[in-house]
Amino acid sequence: VIEELDRDECLRLLATEPVGRVAVGWLGQAPLVLPVNYVLAGGAVVFRTGPGDMLRGLGQGPVSFEVDTYDPATRTGWSVLLHGVARPVAHADVAKLDLEPWAPGDKPIWVRIVPSSITGRRLTRDRG
Amino acid sequence: VIEELDRDECLRLLATEPVGRVAVGWLGQAPLVLPVNYVLAGGAVVFRTGPGDMLRGLGQGPVSFEVDTYDPATRTGWSVLLHGVARPVAHADVAKLDLEPWAPGDKPIWVRIVPSSITGRRLTRDRG
Secondary structure, eight states, X not given: OEEEEOHHHHHHHHTTOSEXXXXXXXXXXXXXXXXXXXXXXXXEEEEEEOSSHHHHHHTSSOEEEEEEEEETTTTEXXXXXXXXXXXXXXXXXXXXXXXXXXXXXXXXXXXXEEEEEEEEEEEOOOOO | OEEEEOHHHHHHHXXXXXXEXXXXXXXXXXXXXXXXXXXXXXXXXXXXXXXXXXXXXXXXXXXXXXXXXXXXXXXXXXXXXXXXXXXXXXXXXXXXXOOOOSSOSOOOEEXXXXXXXXXXXXXXXXXX
């Protein structure tokens, strides 16, 4: 059974995971999709990045952020997809956030995605 | 430590997971990113879908397919990103493939993405 999730439930689920995927579009090219560590702060997704394709893509237009989990044993899971514009995190706010990416490398740029839309679905098994 | 993965290693890893994420771009809009069940067949990713936004997006241009796994306890993992054009799977080939999506709903359209590029990274911990 597929159940649509409301915004509050999506945000609650987002807060339970350490890794999501940022997707940025490129005119005439396939989207760039990369996993990142993130935190939720004030209803926005915050992650860190460095110079590169992802950073360039973030400025091209609205971006997506996807999180999901699944259990192969029960063939169940959920996914949340958030759309929004990526903006720099204010310096004063960075100091309040606890976000240390697992990947090495300098990631000095803190980005937030303020959601313009959040949708999600949960897949469960019929008990009938 | 981040290690770049070669194409063979990426394909080997792709064969170990049941769920990946298809990302399709839209001019001036955020990409659509949805998890799907998939199989590898002849070096291509094969998944099933039905009528809807994903199907419309698949025809817009090159698409992406992303798979990752991670272990929060060790803060390690890997990710693979494949780009390519989505094409229908030939009817004769469908019969040979074992692909039953976990999600309910009619998914009569079998799609394959023949990779034009495959990149991947593995994140491990320094033992030093």
